[in-house]
Amino acid sequence: MLHAFVAEPPCAVCGRPAAHVELVAPASQPADLHRWSPQQRDAYNAARRCHDDQQWWLVFSGIVAGNGSGRPVDPAEAQRIADAFTRPYRYAAVTSAGFYDDAGFCGQCDAPYCYHHWNVSSTGYGRCPQGHGKSLDPHWWPDDL
Known part of the structure; x- marks a missing residue:
């Protein structure tokens, strides 16, 4: 059964969140909306008004990028994300x-790392503490390889 959740996989080095993944149930609000800036709250509320009130919503902050105030997700995608973030x-x-x-995971280490431990370059390419590298930004260009 699909349910709302917040997942923040802890960095394997320091314990800080490697990413923030929140699945918001229809007609609900993000768990920490009260801590968002007024501009972020306004953007979230405006985006939600443009969509069906029965829509699931995804709020994501990753190592380098995120989806800002979130985006709508259909129930199948919401279920896939919920299944992916089971402890x-x-x-x-x-x-x-x-x-x-x-979400900050290094595939070779099978561990998540926060921004500080990914050693991210100015282009969004990162190396985990073990030296494994990957692009962490969807707009990354490999000029520093």
Whole structure:
């Protein structure tokens, strides 16, 4: 059964969240909306008004990029994301959610890392503490390889 959730896989080095993944149920609000800036709240409310009140909503913040005030997701995508973020968090499951940066996970380490431990370059390419590299930004260009 599909339900709202917040997932923040902890960095394997320091414990800070590697990413923020929140699935917001229809006619609900993000868990921490009260902490958003007035501009972020306005953008979220405006975006929600443009969609069906029975729409699931995804709010994502990754290592380098995110989806701002969120975006609508259909029930099938919402279920896929919910299944991907069942504890214990594992790369094989998380990658099925389809996030560009795999929510901070290094596939070779099967561990999530926060921005500070990904050693991210100015182009969005990162290296985990073990030296494994990957693009963490959907607009990345490989000029620093």
